[in-house]
Amino acid sequence: MSLIDFSPILLWFLAGVFFLALELLLPGLIVFFFGLGAWCTALILSLLPLTLANQLLVFLISSLIFLVLLRSFVKKIFLGHTLEVDAMAPGAPIEGTGEVIEDIVPPAVGKIKYGGSFWRARADQPLTKGTVVRILEKKNLTVKVGPLTAEGEE
Structure with a gap:
């Protein structure tokens, strides 16, 4: 049996x-729409007899239509979105509290939990595990912290 x-x-x-499988290997979300165009051509060909030239024209036009109309929508679904602002980015206001999860004994660093992440932390005074601390400063991947008092002040 031949082709x-x-x-x-x-x-x-x-x-x-084939095009949809190829999309898994290639970046950019372009080949996906050629797969949809090929399926559209198969659907139209099952309804109407078309010459090879007309089949290629239907493939090209439907692929371009899918690409133009759906690419931004499909890209949002499959690629997701990124957080625009890093809470600990340089220049971002430093505010908030964290909890010591590994004792901080100066000059050594310990660890705190802040903003759903774990951070290396340093302090001017010893702080034990479980202490609620205020974020004072950020330098690279280490934060400087201080204890909170009953009034919320250091």
């Missing part, structure tokens, strides 16, 4: 599967 003996509908469908 010519296969149904053109089946060939377009398999081309769509």
